[in-house]
Amino acid sequence: GAVVSQHPSRVICKSGTSVKIECRSLDFQATTMFWYRQFPKQSLMLMATSNEGSKATYEQGVEKDKFLINHASLTLSTLTVTSAHPEDSSFYICSAKNYFRDLDTQYFGPGTRLTVL
Amino acid sequence: DAKTTQPNSMESNEEEPVHLPCNHSTISGTDYIHWYRQLPSQGPEYVIHGLTSNVNNRMASLAIAEDRKSSTLILHRATLRDAAVYYCILKGAGSYQLTFGKGTKLSVIP
Numbered sequence: 001g002a003v004v005s006q007h008p009s010r011v012i013c014k015s016g017t018s019v020k021i022e023c024r025s026l027d028f029q030a031t032t033m034f035w036y037r038q039f040p041k042q043s044l045m046l047m048a049t050s051n052e053g054s055k056a057t058y059e060q061g062v063e064k065d066k067f068l069i070n071h072a073s074l075t076l077s078t079l080t081v082t083s084a085h086p087e088d089s090s091f092y093i094c095s096a097k098n099y100f101r102d103l104d105t106q107y108f109g110p111g112t113r114l115t116v117l
Numbered sequence: 118d119a120k121t122t123q124p125n126s127m128e129s130n131e132e133e134p135v136h137l138p139c140n141h142s143t144i145s146g147t148d149y150i151h152w153y154r155q156l157p158s159q160g161p162e163y164v165i166h167g168l169t170s171n172v173n174n175r176m177a178s179l180a181i182a183e184d185r186k187s188s189t190l191i192l193h194r195a196t197l198r199d200a201a202v203y204y205c206i207l208k209g210a211g212s213y214q215l216t217f218g219k220g221t222k223l224s225v226i227p
Contacts, residue, residue, distance in 0.1 A: 034214075043217045044217040045217075046214060046215075046216070093160045093161070095161075095215075104149065104151070105166075107163070108153075108160035110159055110160050111160045113158075
């Protein structure tokens with residue numbers, strides 16, 4: 001149990017286009033989802049936290065108008081990278097929590113590798 | 118958040134035990150010690166967590182020093198599939214965020 005999926009696993013796009021990444025909790029309801037970014041040979045950096053039905057909370061330095069997050073249901077959150085540029089190329093990872101099941105654990109998706117040409 | 122210090126890398130022979138250390142001298146009384154690991158090109162995976170007492174699960178054991186200023190993740194028998202970056206993270210009881218450091222890259226030698 002506690003499986004989180006992401007789609008797509010890889011995406012290559014041209015500079016200036018927008019890319020949407022989906023994060024789904026497959027067998028539990030995710031009251032809170034998190035989005036991380038990881039550059040090569042670096043650690044994960046939290047970008048934003050989203051609670052179902054409310055606006056996401058962004059970490060300092062993350063542009064909310066560039067990285068649009070929607071958490072419209074208890075099993076789905078989406079991250080849209082708008083007007084992507086090569087510097088946005090990174091490994092994007094989501095995670096989910098279920099407060100009704102396990103207060104202390106985050107369940108991570110497999111990640112989405114974005115390459116912007 | 119209180120900081121953790123881990124060695125950058127460690128090596129282990131396959132089928133031998135591995136002890137991954139973590140120092141957290143500024144830990145507060147309500148901080149839990151969490152361990153996650155990240156296999157290459159994958160998202161992190163929960164390993165184990167504890168507060169004061171040693172903990173065991175099917176993946177690993179967590180030994181926590183009496184003064185809680187350090188802890189050790191123990192893999193009882195390393196396999197090639199255990200090659201990953203291991204992150205030691207402190208999380209307050211009321212906090213929901215995880216702050217990842219650089220972790221320890223574990224290499225397992227066949």
